[in-house]
Amino acid sequence: MSNSIQRQPEYGDEISLVDLATTFVRRRHTFYVTFILVVILGVIFAFIKPEKYEFNSLVQLGKDGADNFIETPVAVVATLENRWIPDLSTRYAEINQAKLPFKIAVANPGETGLIRLSTETTLDNAELVEEFHKELIDNIVKRQTQRIETVTSALNGQTLALNEVIEALSLRDGEGAASALASVFEKRAELEGQIAAIQSAQVLAVARQGIDAKGVSKVLIVVLAIVLGAMMGIFLAFISEFLSLVRDNLSEIDE
Incomplete structure (x- = not known):
């Protein structure tokens, strides 16, 4: 067994925390x-970025008597x-x-x-959103009304x-006529009930604006800018x- 002490190899290229700090x-x-x-650019972007809101419209479809x-x-x-x-998009583009x-x-x-x-859009487009939503809702209600009129008719x-x-059965006598008449009265009452139960389409909301803005908040943008x-x-x-x-090193080599 050798008594010589083996020296650990030295790594001159190692980087210590002191080197990094220096x-x-x-x-x-x-x-x-x-x-x-970067922080200044992030703050500027956060404050010039237009806020977007969600606009919602709701329509309840109509039902027949059944x-x-x-x-x-x-x-x-x-x-x-x-x-x-x-069709709306094409017309707007034209x-x-x-x-x-x-x-x-x-x-x-x-x-x-x-x-x-x-x-979802900015407040600058609020009137245009309301106009287009109204037109689409009118199309829905118009077609619903036409179909309800067909069913009612x-x-x-x-x-x-x-x-x-x-009227014809009322002119007849006998138990058979009376039984048939009762059945017809029942059927007519059922039809009248269906007519009364028909529900038209209802507009519940038109381009209702949400309370909170959508998308990334200004605070989050600034925080991300600081981290970045x-x-x-x-x-x-x-x-x-x-x-x-x-x-x-290149300068030393050239010399």
Whole structure:
């Protein structure tokens, strides 16, 4: 067994925390300039960034006398997304030579008869949003009204036909006629109940503005700017030191 003491190899290229701290202090001006510049840009962006709000409109679809929707919510949503909204966008583009500055989203919350129109945009577009939402709602209500009139007309026609049957049965005698007459009266009462139970479409809200602004808050933008400024400042401080060392080495080689 050898009595010689084996020396641990020395690593001259190792970087200690002292070296890192020394480098950072030497390049602290680079850090300060970068940090302050990024924070200032973040603050400016936070205060000039326009706030967006959500505008919602709600329509309750009508029902026939049998408690069925006059038109299924799925069909209404499909018509809005594939016909009426594209028509509005095309018309706006033709008149203004520009795209519509916002989007109109359509949804049917849960298994309800509600149709919701949602738009997220700045307050500058509030009047335009209200105008377009109203037009879409008018289209929904108009088609609902037409279908309700069709259903009502059909039920009224059946009621008139039953009235004629009642008049004819009233002229007859016998138990059979009386039984048939009672059945017809019951059927007519059922039809009248269906007519009375018909529900028209109802407009619950038009371009109602949300209370809170949407998107990233100003405070969060400033905080992110501070974090990003610190990270970029440290990075550029060490990069500038690295480039300085490379430049010095190249100068020594040239000499």
